[in-house]
Amino acid sequence: MYPEQLRYTKEHEWVGLEGDVATIGITDHAQEELGDIVYVELPKPGTKLEKGKTLGSVESVKAVSDIYAPVSGEVVEVNETLAEAPEKINTDPHGAAWLVKIRLSAPGDVSDLLSAADYQSYIAAEK
Amino acid sequence: MVDFGGWDMPVQYSGILDEHKAVRTAVGVFDVSHMGEIEIRGPEALALVDFVSTNSAAKLTPGKIQYAGLLYDHGGFVDDILVHRVSEDSFFLCVNASNQDKDYEHIRAANRWQAEVDFAGNRYAQIAIQGPKALATLQKLTSTPLAAMRYYSFVDGEAAGTAARIARTGYTGEDGFEIYIAPAAAESAWDAIFKAGAEFGIKPCGLGARNTLRMEAAMPLYGHEIHASITPFDAGLDWIVKMEKESFLGRAALERQREAGTTRKLIGFEMRGRGIARDGYEVFIGGAPAGWVTSGGPSPTLCKNIGLCYLPVATAVVGQPVQILIRGQLVDAVTIPTPFYKRAR
Numbered sequence: 001m002y003p004e005q006l007r008y009t010k011e012h013e014w015v016g017l018e019g020d021v022a023t024i025g026i027t028d029h030a031q032e033e034l035g036d037i038v039y040v041e042l043p044k045p046g047t048k049l050e051k052g053k054t055l056g057s058v059e060s061v062k063a064v065s066d067i068y069a070p071v072s073g074e075v076v077e078v079n080e081t082l083a084e085a086p087e088k089i090n091t092d093p094h095g096a097a098w099l100v101k102i103r104l105s106a107p108g109d110v111s112d113l114l115s116a117a118d119y120q121s122y123i124a125a126e127k
Numbered sequence: 128m129v130d131f132g133g134w135d136m137p138v139q140y141s142g143i144l145d146e147h148k149a150v151r152t153a154v155g156v157f158d159v160s161h162m163g164e165i166e167i168r169g170p171e172a173l174a175l176v177d178f179v180s181t182n183s184a185a186k187l188t189p190g191k192i193q194y195a196g197l198l199y200d201h202g203g204f205v206d207d208i209l210v211h212r213v214s215e216d217s218f219f220l221c222v223n224a225s226n227q228d229k230d231y232e233h234i235r236a237a238n239r240w241q242a243e244v245d246f247a248g249n250r251y252a253q254i255a256i257q258g259p260k261a262l263a264t265l266q267k268l269t270s271t272p273l274a275a276m277r278y279y280s281f282v283d284g285e286a287a288g289t290a291a292r293i294a295r296t297g298y299t300g301e302d303g304f305e306i307y308i309a310p311a312a313a314e315s316a317w318d319a320i321f322k323a324g325a326e327f328g329i330k331p332c333g334l335g336a337r338n339t340l341r342m343e344a345a346m347p348l349y350g351h352e353i354h355a356s357i358t359p360f361d362a363g364l365d366w367i368v369k370m371e372k373e374s375f376l377g378r379a380a381l382e383r384q385r386e387a388g389t390t391r392k393l394i395g396f397e398m399r400g401r402g403i404a405r406d407g408y409e410v411f412i413g414g415a416p417a418g419w420v421t422s423g424g425p426s427p428t429l430c431k432n433i434g435l436c437y438l439p440v441a442t443a444v445v446g447q448p449v450q451i452l453i454r455g456q457l458v459d460a461v462t463i464p465t466p467f468y469k470r471a472r
Contacts, residue, residue, distance in 0.1 A: 035138070035139050035142055035143055035335065036142050036143050036145075038403070038425045039402075039403055039425075059403050060143075061143040061144060061339060061424060061427070062138065062139075062143060062335045062338070062424070063405075064403070064405060064454075
């Protein structure tokens with residue numbers, strides 16, 4: 001369920017690292033809690049993001065939730081397909097429904113993130 | 128699960144969109160046992176009910192139901208209620224869960240007659256069966272001929288093997304029934320309803336779908352469209368106010384408001400720009416603050432983002448361009464007629 005190669009935050013984002021570019025998404029647990037997702041707001045390429053600050057938002061039928069940047073850096077790519085098909089986040093949160101790619105400005109940020117096992121124990125304890 | 132007035136209630140089962148669609152196209156079931164019930168009995172029951180209800184209890188014949196306001200002296204809503212006339216001298220009120228204690232106190236305080244006011248919330252479980260296949264589903268479980276029942280009428284009979292008050296009412300904009308049964312019988316009734324509705328693809332529905340369904344039907348929700356500082360005239364609920372009655376709670380304030388004129392009015396809108404309006408967001412006209420959103424969100428049936436808002440009376444007309452302040456940005460919307468969704472009859 002939670003891929004080993006990804007890293008996770010307590011705010012329910014995931015991070016996949018390739019070189020100095022991090023792919024960001026929200027976790028399966030997050031999509032499950034939110035329910036049917038109907039709208040996604042994402043930053044434009046070139047936006048500078050600061051770790052812990054708002055990156056964008058996802059809206060389900062019932063509510064809007066902020067997404068926080070798990071790492072600092074510059075947005076290099078945005079998943080444009082989500083504008084037309086935000087429901088992909090419900091069906092493939094760890095794959096096709098990634099949100100943005102960020103070029104890390106502080107590669108050390110990644111070391112603060114949780115492993116798949118730690119994240120799973122965290123959400124198990126949260127319930 | 129969310130805590131709802133002390134009740135642990137599911138927001139969703141299979142998903143709001145899925146549940147919403149089940150109710151619009153087939154049948155969905157809601158456990159609404161959290162709703163409150165108040166019984167008013169005795170030879171003077173009618174006098175008390177007619178005094179606390181904005182609607183005309185006197186015109187209500189046994190077996191019929193009325194939607195009504197329960198108001199403060201200043202004309203604002205204590206609650207919106209369903210008044211069932213059980214017999215000449217017995218009434219059954221279905222009230223909002225989170226308001227039931229204050230409703231009960233409010234009615235008792237208004238009781239200058241010898242009517243018996245009984246808090247009955249713990250004696251009833253309530254299950255709502257809603258959708259075009261609601262009748263076919265429930266008919267399998269009761270000998271009461273449901274097709275003969277008018278909308279907003281009820282029958283005391285039996286359903287799913289237990290004594291039941293069967294009302295043709297609902298909060299979804301679809302045909303359907305709400306049954307009131309003993310809490311001890313609720314679990315087996317719930318199971319029986321699912322068996323009966325299986326061939327139609329029956330779905331359990333939570334509070335999330337209940338909200339999107341009632342919003343499409345533009346039915347008010349207490350705490351949103353109506354509350355203590357909103358009068359029935361503000362909310363466009365003139366039809367539940369019978370000013371020809373000599374006295375009822377809030378009448379003097381409503382009389383004054385009718386003479387002075389209302390200043391704001393509830394109206395529907397749809398988003399034109401990208402964004403979803405939510406409860407509490409500010410509404411602007413021509414760049415200036417004008418009102419507020421009372422309910423907003425995506426409409427699963429209409430596939431657009433809709434909402435209800437209060438606007439100054441002069442601007443509360445269909446076709447008025449407005450902007451909704453969505454997280455720091457003004458997004459275009461336009462007022463449209465309500466209800467947003469009306470079922471084919």
